[in-house]
Amino acid sequence: MFLNASKISCGYDKTKIVENCNIFLKKGQIASIVGPNGAGKSTAMKAIFGLLPLYEGNVFFNNENISKLKPQERVLKGMSFVPQTNNIFQSMTVEENLEMGGFIRKNGIKETINQVYDLFPILKDKKKQIAENLSGGQRQQLAFGRALMTKPNFLMLDEPSAGVSPIVMEDLFKKIIDISRQGVSILMVEQNAKQALKISDIGFVLNQGKNKFTDSGKNLLSNSEVRESFLGG
Amino acid sequence: MDFWNAITLITNYILIPGLSYGCQLALGALGVTLIYTVLRFSNFAHGEFMSFGAMVSILLMWYFQSLGISVYPLPTIIIVLPISIIITISFCLLIDKFCYSFYRKNNSQSVILLIVSIGVMFFSNGLIRLIIGPDDRNINDGERFLLKAKTFKKMFELNEGLAIKMSQSLTIIITLILVTFVFWFLNKTKTGKSMRAYSDNKDLSLLSGINPEKVVLIVWIITGMLACVAGTLYGLDKSYKPFTYLNLVLPIFASAIVGGVGNPIGAIIGGFVIAFSEIIITFAYRRFLGYLIPENFLPETLMQVLSTDYKIAVSFLILVIVLIIKPTGIYKGKLI
Numbered sequence: 001m002f003l004n005a006s007k008i009s010c011g012y013d014k015t016k017i018v019e020n021c022n023i024f025l026k027k028g029q030i031a032s033i034v035g036p037n038g039a040g041k042s043t044a045m046k047a048i049f050g051l052l053p054l055y056e057g058n059v060f061f062n063n064e065n066i067s068k069l070k071p072q073e074r075v076l077k078g079m080s081f082v083p084q085t086n087n088i089f090q091s092m093t094v095e096e097n098l099e100m101g102g103f104i105r106k107n108g109i110k111e112t113i114n115q116v117y118d119l120f121p122i123l124k125d126k127k128k129q130i131a132e133n134l135s136g137g138q139r140q141q142l143a144f145g146r147a148l149m150t151k152p153n154f155l156m157l158d159e160p161s162a163g164v165s166p167i168v169m170e171d172l173f174k175k176i177i178d179i180s181r182q183g184v185s186i187l188m189v190e191q192n193a194k195q196a197l198k199i200s201d202i203g204f205v206l207n208q209g210k211n212k213f214t215d216s217g218k219n220l221l222s223n224s225e226v227r228e229s230f231l232g233g
Numbered sequence: 234m235d236f237w238n239a240i241t242l243i244t245n246y247i248l249i250p251g252l253s254y255g256c257q258l259a260l261g262a263l264g265v266t267l268i269y270t271v272l273r274f275s276n277f278a279h280g281e282f283m284s285f286g287a288m289v290s291i292l293l294m295w296y297f298q299s300l301g302i303s304v305y306p307l308p309t310i311i312i313v314l315p316i317s318i319i320i321t322i323s324f325c326l327l328i329d330k331f332c333y334s335f336y337r338k339n340n341s342q343s344v345i346l347l348i349v350s351i352g353v354m355f356f357s358n359g360l361i362r363l364i365i366g367p368d369d370r371n372i373n374d375g376e377r378f379l380l381k382a383k384t385f386k387k388m389f390e391l392n393e394g395l396a397i398k399m400s401q402s403l404t405i406i407i408t409l410i411l412v413t414f415v416f417w418f419l420n421k422t423k424t425g426k427s428m429r430a431y432s433d434n435k436d437l438s439l440l441s442g443i444n445p446e447k448v449v450l451i452v453w454i455i456t457g458m459l460a461c462v463a464g465t466l467y468g469l470d471k472s473y474k475p476f477t478y479l480n481l482v483l484p485i486f487a488s489a490i491v492g493g494v495g496n497p498i499g500a501i502i503g504g505f506v507i508a509f510s511e512i513i514i515t516f517a518y519r520r521f522l523g524y525l526i527p528e529n530f531l532p533e534t535l536m537q538v539l540s541t542d543y544k545i546a547v548s549f550l551i552l553v554i555v556l557i558i559k560p561t562g563i564y565k566g567k568l569i
Contacts, residue, residue: 072442081440089433092426099423100430104442146441 008057080152101149259504260463274346286461306376322457493562
């Protein structure tokens with residue numbers, strides 16, 4: 001397994017939100033965590049990245065136990081995280097955002113910026129613009145771009161389609177596939193479960209902080225129980 | 234001729250003093266703004282940091298004078314600036330280590346840090362008076378004027394003279410250099426950009442691997458430098474008296490808020506707005522009008538809106554007006 005969060009429990013302060021949960025994926029896969037509101041999807045994701053402490057369980061990345069590492073140290077291991085909100089530097093230009101994304105790197109930033117521009121041509125057109133003035137979809141692309149600046153091999157997306165229109169959402173999902181084609185494994189949390197599962201190699205349905213179903217995206221979509229309870233028929 | 238006399242009068246008493254006072258306020262407000270945007274609190278001790286910088290400069294200047302070092306016609310204090318900047322920065326870092334960092338690590342609210350800064354202000358003020366005493370000191374030992382009023386009068390055959398003090402021209406030149414440097418640093422260097430990123434979105438900057446301790450260190454280095462230079466120039470222009478720096482905090486904060494809290498360009502603009510309003514409102518216009526309108530129309534009074542004793546009140550007045558009309562300040566800043 002490329003990433004294996006085994007039997008993790010976590011939450012805020014002493015309230016356990018996620019209990020005994022397993023999240024895992026192989027190299028190059030797209031995985032999504034879906035489930036109803038309050039199921040602990042984002043909480044599990046934050047714990048995997050180290051933004052929340054684990055009460056129990058371990059996170060293995062590339063067969064290395066990273067449970068005790070700080071988020072910054074996980075970035076150095078090749079993980080990258082796109083938060084749901086406040087995921088760009090609003091007062092800075094698009095290009096400065098990307099530069100800051102690659103802050104820890106010593107050289108080769110220019111090339112990576114150009115790679116990001118190839119992936120998101122709209123950012124190239126707007127590179128001198130202040131990020132605050134971008135549209136919702138463009139902001140999300142910039143947030144992806146910033147996270148890609150560290151040249152991660154594992155990208156985590158927290159609700160990438162939150163607050164954007166259906167058309168933009170479709171476009172974003174296409175971008176996610178593009179990113180994964182470049183050899184980046186992806187784990188995302190999504191409200192729009194159907195669309196997310198469609199492009200996922202593996203899906204995790206969480207309910208009340210526990211694994212409810214774990215299967216390939218296709219199988220989950222065709223599973224009548226999952227459809228009825230979690231995908232709205 | 235009368236028209237030119239009036240223009241010279243305004244230049245001499247409003248434009249030039251306003252420019253140099255504006256520079257001093259702008260430097261102070263820039264320091265306050267940097268601390269506010271990066272460390273998220275209003276540092277009321279900034280005026281005392283300026284005073285501390287000026288004091289160190291004076292002590293070093295005395296030492297240099299005793300060695301017989303002089304750069305006449307420039308005042309001796311100019312050449313000690315690099316050393317006193319370093320000492321002021323060390324003072325700021327010590328204060329940060331022993332006072333502010335504890336509350337920062339505990340994630341205290343910014344109002345708590347503000348109160349800590351008031352404590353730091355009183356402590357520094359006491360320390361400074363303990364070291365150098367409360368007296369008023371004239372520290373300009375260079376040539377007083379770059380352009381003397383008499384020379385100007387003779388040159389243009391006017392009644393009014395235009396005098397440019399050495400301290401004023403030094404203030405303007407040094408401010409230009411320093412402000413250019415700070416803006417270059419913030420906008421063009423990687424470290425400066427990381428400071429802006431940290432102040433923009435702290436969580437995301439941590440995810441990008443920006444080291445918060447380094448950001449804090451850099452912001453104190455720049456603030457200490459600005460405070461030391463602003464304090465020394467203010468002392469050089471007027472005279473050095475520890476108590477005046479306590480009063481200087483008010484127009485400095487007014488400048489930072491009027492310009493737009495947390496916006497460095499706003500701080501500079503705000504500095505000049507406050508400086509010019511103070512001078513324009515407390516200037517007596519009788520002589521100025523005397524050149525422009527016939528004598529029998531001239532009013533009896535001094536034609537002064539407010540007496541100079543109310544100088545400090547003017548900055549509050551402007552502050553209130555700006556907060557009512559445009560609460561974000563002239564340049565869009567953060568709402569407070």
